[in-house]
Amino acid sequence: MSGNDARSAEELGRLVPVLFGYAAFQQLNAGSQLGLFELLDAKGPLSAERVAEELGIARRSADVLLLGTTALGLTEAVDGTYRNGPSIAAGFREGLWPVLRDIVEFQDRVSYLPAGDYTESLRTGENAGIRHFPGTTRDLYTRLSGVPGLEELFYRCMHSWSRLSNPVLVEQTDFSATRRVLDVGGGDAVNAIALARAHPSLRVTVLDRAGALEVAERNIREAGLSDRVETHAADIFTGAYPGGHDCVLFAHQLVIWSPEQNVTLLRKAYEAVEPGGRVLVFNAFSDDDGSGPLYAALDNVYFTTLPFRHSTIYRWAQVEGWLREAGFTEVGRTVSAGWTPHGVVGGVRRAP
Ligand SMILES: C[S@@+](CC[C@H](N)C(=O)[O-])C[C@H]1O[C@@H](n2cnc3c(N)ncnc32)[C@H](O)[C@@H]1O
Incomplete structure (x- = not known):
């Protein structure tokens, strides 16, 4: 013994x-x-x-x-x-140390204490760690403005999470036939700016909460991209998506919401995108056999305790299924060549 x-x-x-x-x-x-x-x-x-x-x-x-x-x-x-x-x-x-340092700071100041509420979150099915951030709303994003400096910290660190993982979107995904992207929940425009830089004729509209767009507008101005990257304040669920886009992007977005909410968002994207256009879902994914990878398994403690009660790192096949349910065809995946389990799932709205 x-x-x-x-x-x-x-x-x-x-x-x-x-x-x-x-x-x-x-x-x-x-x-x-x-x-x-x-x-x-x-x-x-x-x-x-x-x-x-x-x-x-x-x-x-x-x-x-x-x-x-x-x-x-x-x-x-x-x-x-x-x-x-x-x-x-x-x-x-x-050249990634500043990005990694921001991510360490995010884990320290945002994720760490709420992780202590993981068991409670599993037991109740609620994002119990949100109690660490004052407010009465049930998702983290609407609580960000309640703590001085938190919004700035969140978007700075989210920017770094995206910079770390977005080469699969910016470098491995083909935008040669794409004219104009609607970046739904685009945050501080980190992906919009990277896409516009990588593809000189591409135009991007960042749709997000007004609080996030203040940071986005500053970043777009500083990047000298105001002629090709614009913003649109709206709620991603209740607001109308502006027309004229041939690609709708959900970057680090479908990990927040329930399967039903995600199908709702994808249906909105289907209606918003021009026939022949497409949807792209960029975030971390977990393996289809439920065995890993370790990154997704451990990052799920953050998703379970904080953003929203349904947040999780979904399996690739689940996300692909939602795209088909929303009407998209030619559904496929691009797996990141990097060390994180990020990827892009895409589908096309067939032209009539
Ligand atoms: C995890 S962040 C991702 C930001 C950015 N797409 C990225 O990949 O770095 C989720 C974004 O969704 C936005 N968001 C969440 N709920 C929203 C809502 N109901 N309406 C508009 N934006 C929302 C947040 O403000 C935040 O910018």
Whole structure:
């Protein structure tokens, strides 16, 4: 009963990263907030003494932090000095560190405490973690404006989540025959701007809540794309979708709502898009056999506890089924070539 025979010890040992999952994230979070990874990227390898000096923390704190980050592979110890480990080094090499840092901040300031309400959310079928954000509405988006600075934080970090994952939309999806995209729930225009940059004749309309569009309009202006990217304030469920588009995009949108709501949104898209035009659904997907991937399985704690009571990372085949139910044909999927389980499911409104 001791669990000390070799096989049981090895099997029980696999519990360590899960049992201490909260602590693993806090090692990454502390390294990010204190500037450890930026320091090692700029000046590493460095001794623990130098790390302590440069970060302005006690030597004991540096030792604790470096033990944590090194045991997790976020840093590496070489001859008494420390440098970034492969995953962090790859983030810097690819110019993605600012994006990853925003995502760590999102997990810290938005996802982390509500994750403690996961069991309650499963038990009740409600997004119980929303209690951490003041307000009476049932979805996170309508509560964002109730906390000073939260809207800015949310859209800045959502921007980074999209930048991390949108190459499958921007680079792997064919827009050569597309004229004008309606980006439903387009947020701060991160995908609209990326699409307009990548496809010089493409026009995009970002439809979202007025609060999000303030940020979107600033970003569009700063990107110098006001002539090709415009905004349209409307509710995605109750508002009319503006006409004249041959593609309707739902980016990180159908993960929020129930299957019934998603079919409603896709039917609205079917009515809005010109015959011969298409719908694109871009977000993370889970495997059709329900076995993973790990990213989707763990990200689902956020979706279960926070955005809305039905939010979840759906399986590819479910989303493809909704497109057919809404009337789209030629339904197909594009799987991201990157490390996240993102992809695009598309379908065509057949010309009469
Ligand atoms: C997860 S964010 C995705 C933003 C952007 N599409 C992206 O991929 O980064 C969901 C977006 O839907 C918008 N949204 C949620 N409910 C909405 C509603 N009822 N009407 C209009 N926009 C809504 C939010 O304001 C937010 O910008």
